[in-house]
Amino acid sequence: MNGISNEDMDVTIEICGSAGDGSIASGQILNLAITEIGYHVMNFDSYPAEIRGFGKSVAHSRLSNYPIHTTGQLVDCLIALDDPHSTTSLATLKENSVIIYDSKPMDYHEENQAIAGYIEPGMIGYGIPLRELSVQAVGSGKSRNIVSLGAIAAIFRIPPKAFHSAVKKRFGGKKQQIIDSNIMAFDLGYGYAAKLEKADAIDFGNKMFPVREGIKIISGNEAVVEGCLDAGIKLYAGYPITPATKILELLAKKLPKRGGVVAQTEDEISAIGHAIGGGFAGRRCATATSGPGLCLMVEMLNLAVMAEVPVVVIDSQRGGPSTGLPTKTEQADLNLAVLGASGDSPRPVVAPANVEECYHLIIKAFEIAEAFQTPVVFLLDFFLSNRMEDVLFGEVDQAAFGCYEEVLAEEGESGYERFALRGDGISPRAYPGMKGLQHTITGLEHTEKGLPNYNAENHRLMGAKRYNKMRKLAGQWPEPKPFGMEGELEVGIIAWGSTIGSAMEAVENLNKRGVKAGGYFPRLMWPLHEEALRLFASRCRKLLVVEMNTTGQYANFVDQTIGTRTVRAARVYAGPYPVDDILAAVDGL
Numbered sequence: 001m002n003g004i005s006n007e008d009m010d011v012t013i014e015i016c017g018s019a020g021d022g023s024i025a026s027g028q029i030l031n032l033a034i035t036e037i038g039y040h041v042m043n044f045d046s047y048p049a050e051i052r053g054f055g056k057s058v059a060h061s062r063l064s065n066y067p068i069h070t071t072g073q074l075v076d077c078l079i080a081l082d083d084p085h086s087t088t089s090l091a092t093l094k095e096n097s098v099i100i101y102d103s104k105p106m107d108y109h110e111e112n113q114a115i116a117g118y119i120e121p122g123m124i125g126y127g128i129p130l131r132e133l134s135v136q137a138v139g140s141g142k143s144r145n146i147v148s149l150g151a152i153a154a155i156f157r158i159p160p161k162a163f164h165s166a167v168k169k170r171f172g173g174k175k176q177q178i179i180d181s182n183i184m185a186f187d188l189g190y191g192y193a194a195k196l197e198k199a200d201a202i203d204f205g206n207k208m209f210p211v212r213e214g215i216k217i218i219s220g221n222e223a224v225v226e227g228c229l230d231a232g233i234k235l236y237a238g239y240p241i242t243p244a245t246k247i248l249e250l251l252a253k254k255l256p257k258r259g260g261v262v263a264q265t266e267d268e269i270s271a272i273g274h275a276i277g278g279g280f281a282g283r284r285c286a287t288a289t290s291g292p293g294l295c296l297m298v299e300m301l302n303l304a305v306m307a308e309v310p311v312v313v314i315d316s317q318r319g320g321p322s323t324g325l326p327t328k329t330e331q332a333d334l335n336l337a338v339l340g341a342s343g344d345s346p347r348p349v350v351a352p353a354n355v356e357e358c359y360h361l362i363i364k365a366f367e368i369a370e371a372f373q374t375p376v377v378f379l380l381d382f383f384l385s386n387r388m389e390d391v392l393f394g395e396v397d398q399a400a401f402g403c404y405e406e407v408l409a410e411e412g413e414s415g416y417e418r419f420a421l422r423g424d425g426i427s428p429r430a431y432p433g434m435k436g437l438q439h440t441i442t443g444l445e446h447t448e449k450g451l452p453n454y455n456a457e458n459h460r461l462m463g464a465k466r467y468n469k470m471r472k473l474a475g476q477w478p479e480p481k482p483f484g485m486e487g488e489l490e491v492g493i494i495a496w497g498s499t500i501g502s503a504m505e506a507v508e509n510l511n512k513r514g515v516k517a518g519g520y521f522p523r524l525m526w527p528l529h530e531e532a533l534r535l536f537a538s539r540c541r542k543l544l545v546v547e548m549n550t551t552g553q554y555a556n557f558v559d560q561t562i563g564t565r566t567v568r569a570a571r572v573y574a575g576p577y578p579v580d581d582i583l584a585a586v587d588g589l
Contacts, residue, residue, distance in 0.1 A: 008065070009039070011202055012072040013152070015059040015145065016089050017081030019048055022145035025170065026079075027059020028388075029149060031217050032166035034063045035390050037159060038209025041217060044071045044387040044576065047327060056085040065209065069354075069501035071387065073578050076202065077156075079148045081130070084113045096122045098202075100151050102144065103127030126151060128192055137185035146182050150189025158204045160190055214392050220358040220384040221246040223391065224288075224314060227362035229258055234283035237263040237274030242326040243385045244288040244316040268293035272300040272313065276375075279304070279311040280441065282431035284366050288314035291333045292323065294377075298340045301375050305345045305466060307441045308419065308427070310369035312362070316380040319574055328574035329382035331497055332549035337377040338526045338557075344463055346470045348372065349526040351379040353500035355389040361523060364401045371404035372469045373429055379525065381548070383576050384498040401523070402477050412436040417448040421461055425468030470527040477524045479532040484511060484518030491517045491586050492540030494566070496525060496547060496554055499577045503546050506582040517586075525554070530561050537562040542589045544569055546582055 013030065017023040024045050031041045042062045048055035062072040077098040080086035083105065093099075101115045119125040128151050130144040137143055146167070153163055163186055171179045218226070225247055228236065236255055238248040252262045265271040271287040278285035289297065294315045304311050317333045319325025337349045348368055352361040362378060369376045409416055409428035418439035420427045427448075430437035440450035445462060447453045484507040491510060495503035500521045510517035520536040522529060537543060537558075543566045545555035552568035559566055569585040571577070 009202075009204070010062070010064045010066075010068070010072075011076045011156075012060070012062045012074065013077045013079070014061075014075045014089060014092070015079040015081065015148065016086040017057055017145070018085055019055060019057045021057065021081040022142070023057045023059045023081060026145035026149055027061055029146070029163065029166045029170050030059070030152070031061055031388060031390075032169055033149075033153075033158065033162040034061075034204070035215055035217060036162035036165055037204060038065075038212065039204070040064045040067055041390045042068050042071050042387060043217075043389075044383060046575070056082075056088065058089065063204075069504045070579060071576055073580060077152070079152070080115045081145055081148065083115045086115050087113060087118060090118055093123075096124075098124045098126065098155065100126045100128060100148055100155075102130040104129040104132050124197070126155065126193065126196060128189065130189070133188040133192060134185055137188055138181045143182055143185035146185040147189035150186040150191070151193035153186070154190045154193035155196070155198055156202045156204050157198070160187070212390075212392060215390050216393070217388050217390050218355060219246070219386055219388045220352070220355045220380055221316070221386065222250065223355045223358035224362050224378075224380070225250040225254065226393070227359040228286060229254060230359075231363045231366045232284055233286055233366070234260045235263070235275060235278035235285040236260070237265050237271040237278075237285070237287050239265050239268050239271050239289070239293065241268075241290045241293050243318060243382045244290055244293075244314060244380075246385070247288045247314065268296040269300060272297045272311070275311045275313075276300060276304050276307075276309050279309045279369070280307070280432070284310075284312075284370070286312040286314060286366075288316065290316050290318050290326075291320045291336065294333060294336055294340070298336075299342075301347065301377075302341050302343070302345050303443045304375040305341070305347055306443050306445070308373040308429075308466075309375070309441070310366075310373055311375045312365045312369055312378055313375055314362075314378045314380060316382060316385040318382045319572070325574055327382065329384075329498070329576070330549060330572060330574070331379075331381055331499065331547050332553065332572075333379065334496075334525060334547075334549070334553040337379055344467070346467050346527075347375045347377060348470070348473055348524070349377045349379060350523055351497040351525050352384065352523060353497065353521060355384070355387065356391040356393070357523065358384065359391070359393055360396045361401060363396055364404070367404040368473065370406040372426065372473055374469060379497060381498050387498075399478055400481065404476070409434070409437050418450045419446060419448045419462070419465070421448060421465055423468065424472045425465045426472070474524075474527040474529055477529060479529060480520055480522050482518060482536075483507060483521060485516045486518075487516075487539070489516050489518045489540045490542065491515060491589065492520060492536060492543045493517065493582065493586070494520045494536075494543065494545045494554070494558060496522055499546055499548060502577040502579050502582060505579045506586070509579065509583060510586065515586075526557075528557055528561055533558065533561050537565060542586075543567060544582070544585055544589065546570075546577060546585075548573060548577055
């Protein structure tokens with residue numbers, strides 16, 4: 001299929017249905033099964049925005065025998081659990097693709113809605129009685145999705161035992177009868193499809209790899225939760241909002257078992273207030289929200305900056321403005337995260353590139369918050385929060401993110417000044433109750449002792465103190481690792497957050513074409529690593545900044561740092577940034 005070989009396996013499968021057809025569940029089982037035979041997975045699901053909707057629901061999984069950076073654009077195999085919805089996915093199919101559909105659906109389809117009518121020469125169509133086989137297995141059509149997985153396994157030669165194991169994991173909390181009936185549904189689908197012509201271009205069974213011990217298939221939100229727990233978080237306060245709600249739900253189950261507290265508050269303002277209070281008391285605390293909630297939190301972020309209280313605010317960006325597109329992705333909160341404030345309100349902003357970094361970087365966010373006594377904004381987006389990858393968590397890479405330690409006052413210290421002016425902006429911190437270290441904290445401008453003060457010179461010194469922290473962090477944070485070719489470059493691509501994966505793949509494609517290309521992919525969004533940015537720009541004849549927003553928010557920061565040499569590829573897709581669009585932008589430079 002378009003160059004796929006058994007030596008270089010790279011297959012994208014979509015399972016498309018209506019909400020309630022089990023598309024997402026079957027995608028999860030497929031992902032589990034494929035990792036059982038040693039392959040890599042990147043999955044991203046799409047579903048209706050309504051809490052209970054009946055719109056299009058798609059499980060999209062890219063499966064490969066080598067590490068991958070994106071979910072892939074074009075689809076090798078489409079499983080149609082709902083013909084009308086599936087016909088809208090036809091534009092994403094490759095020329096020589098596989099379509100699996102229900103040959104005996106319960107409802108009659110109009111001719112222009114039947115997926116079988118769209119199978120073109122060169123495509124392989126497999127009409128399988130999904131509903132009939134499901135009825136045999138479970139007495140109803142509700143396991144059509146599992147039957148379709150059996151068909152995939154037979155057609156692409158994936159060992160059935162891998163799916164049996166995956167079904168047991170997926171339905172592990174259910175009654176044994178449910179597990180057995182779903183395995184039967186899978187086996188019936190496998191048995192039926194095993195008699196059909198095989199898609200010879202895709203053969204997973206021909207090349208299997210050792211299972212990597214300790215591998216997890218988890219989402220960005222789940223990785224953030226694991227990172228929060230391993231960082232020793234003691235308080236999480238949140239208000240439900242897509243796509244950050246999963247963080248609240250998972251921590252509500254797990255954090256109390258670690259001796260922590262979860263509070264679902266009445267709104268986002270209260271949530272960040274809880275977290276700041278816990279930070280003041282000397283505990284690691286966090287809250288999570290999306291763009292609309294971050295708007296409400298800005299005043300309290302200001303308080304944490306002025307009072308120098310550590311707290312981590314996770315923002316999973318979604319399409320905006322206002323309520324916008326709750327289940328679509330965007331990278332348009334950067335300006336709000338960096339600049340949203342009254343007055344000068346400097347705070348670090350970090351953004352992971354993939355699911356593994358969601359775990360490692362959230363741990364670093366807590367360290368930075370404590371070491372620099374500041375709120376830290378942690379930027380996810382809908383795509384990164386919800387996409388799933390196979391990851392193996394190891395030690396945090398100190399060379400990539402740096403090492404940061406808290407500066408504490410000594411108990412019993414006389415004449416303690418909580419906001420003592422020091423060159424790096426870091427004053428020794430004291431927790432409430434530490435002997436002899438009583439102090440005042442206020443949202444008003446204050447003296448070194450914390451007492452309100454409105455003197456202009458004092459305000460200048462304290463403002464400089466707060467900004468000196470950012471200078472120290474920029475100097476301490478390691479330079480981004482170079483990606484792509486070394487030396488002088490024809491094209492340099494700058495990207496951040498979840499778009500880094502697409503940019504990495506674009507750089508790799510350009511290098512294969514013979515174009516000398518490289519990437520600059522920061523994880524510290526603010527403060528800027530200005531020297532590293534200027535150095536990278538000086539190596540490039542042409543520069544392209546890739547991000548998912550309309551105005552080029554990071555590109556504006558780049559321009560302010562290096563001049564106006566950048567070209568912006570800022571787009572709003574409501575989904576992952578297509579690699580082909582980056583390549584087209586490069587061709588147009």
